[in-house]
Amino acid sequence: MSTYLYRFILYPLLFILAHIYALFNKKIRKALRKRYSVLGEARQIRKRSSARPVLIHTASMGEFEHVKPLIKTLKKRYNRPVIITFFSPSGFEFINNHEDVDGFLYLPFDFTQTVKKFYSILEPQMVIIAKHDVWINQVLVARKMNIPVYLINASLGATSSRTGWLARRILKPAYESLTGIYAISKDDAQTFKQYFNRAEVKAIGDTKFDQVLIRKEQALKKQLLPPGWERDAFVIVLGSIWKEDSAKILNPLKKLMKKYPKIKTIAVPHDPSKEFVSMLSKELNDIGVRLYSEVQKDFTERILLVDRIGILADLYKYAHLAFVGGSFKQGIHNVMEAAVYGIPVLYGPTHQNASEAVRLCKTGGGFVFNTAEEFENYVERFLLNEAERKVAGQKTQQFALDNINATEKLIKEWMGTVNLIPGSK
Structure with missing residues (x-):
């Protein structure tokens, strides 16, 4: 019954509402337009x-980043x-190519006949869905x-919207039909x-690790x-920050930077829009700000404001x-990108969406705060107590190392079911 409800009422209604919303949103309009040509693009790919391909669905750029080890293998x-395949424009529009990927497509509209044509064209050996989409x-x-479908890096917290009565009724036929579910914990x-x-x-x-x-x-x-900017400094990286995050941390950060000239900051907005970058620049200008796009040689400003995407994971090395x-908005972003460098990781209360954030806190490497004052105390504490900072950092790094090798475990699971033979087609 729930399948009929979805196919003939809920999804058609969602389809109509998306097209109405697209009239007022250029990004959505572009994504919908691309979906109308997805079958033709699939034929070309x-x-x-x-050889029959492996089809991997990632909702957005984050999920794609996490499955790269599997893609490479x-x-x-x-x-x-x-x-x-991507659902979100944030994935499709920002990833033009990858050496190990034969083609990028939007996920087609989820109508029965459209999906059937899509699979008939691509003839996938298997379908892999990353995370939750x-x-x-x-x-x-x-x-x-008769195409096997696997859900990998799967997470489902007890408070997830998918555990609600209506969501369960709608999603249950799909989850029951999955060939395999491989959870992160x-x-x-x-x-x-x-x-x-x-x-x-x-x-x-989780292949994320x-x-x-x-x-x-x-x-x-x-x-x-530029070599030397971080020398003899205490560098704080603010990763994937939103307006709601900045409201909590910027004032205590400025206070500390005025008190301790040793502190330098790399601020990386989640969405480096001109409006948000401009707002952050004005807010931090009394300390001294340099945009990443303007860095060509040595600079003396103590705050680097990153106005591009795709390099946050690399910047954590400093x-x-x-x-x-995200931990003061809809949900925390990737804590492991920072943790792998063996440093303490701070975040706000909205982190239950990420199992690894919850577990990292329990290990003593992640630290949750709710107020600006608590943020200030944590920063000052780790600045002044190097021994404590190193102990916390060792715990975060060990946590990351203890959770690697999900890729090899998945490959081992599939060896007998999809006939993966090295070098075969």
Whole structure:
């Protein structure tokens, strides 16, 4: 009954509302327009290889970043064509190419016949969904066509909107039909079993941990700032910050920077729009701000304001202490990108959306604060007590290392079911 409700009422209604909203939003309008041509683009991509591809769906750029180790393994070791689909424009528009990806597409509209045509064109050997962006027909049509569908890096907190009565009724047929669910932790695996009546959900881990370690190794070879800017300084990186985050941390940060000339800050907005960058620049101007886009040689300003995307994970290498944003808005961003460098990580109360943020706090490497005063106390504490900072940093780094190798565990799971043979087609 819930499948019919979704197919004939809920999704058509969502489809209409999206088109109405697109009249007032250029980004949404562009994304919808691209979805109308997705079948034609799929045909062109399919012609590039005779081998059946692995189709990986990532909602946005963050999820794509996390599955890069899996993509690389499928491509290099098993010679599989890999095709990526995105739901969000933030993924599709900012990633034009990747050496291990054979094609990028928007996820097609989730109408039964559209999805069926999409799969018929691409003939995927398997469909992999990263994290949580499960669509009903995306799964049910694939299973009817005998295409295995796996949910990886899967998380489901007890307070997730997907555990609500209506959401469970709608999503249950899809989750029950998934060939396999691979959760990021035992707690998440148990929650899936409880709410979606799955007899087996395996706790494999999160490929995010594999990727942050790879990204760290790459970042250590890069020179992103003029040599010497960070020398003898105590560098704080504010990662993926929103307006709501800045309202909590900017005033105490300025107070501390005036008190301690040793402090330097790299501020990285989640969305470096002209309006937000301008607001931050004005707010911090009394300390001295330099935009990243204007850095060509040595500079003396103590605050670097990053007005581009894609380099935050690399910039954490300069940090002695990090704050991860989103934790005073809708949900925290990636704490592991900072933790892998062995530094204390601060964040706000809205972090239950990320299991690793909850667990990092329990290990003694993550620190949650609610007020500006608490933020100020944490920063001053780690600035003045190097021994305590190093102990906390060791805990964060060990936490990251203890959770790697999810990619290899997934490959081992699939060896017998999808006939992955090194070098085969």
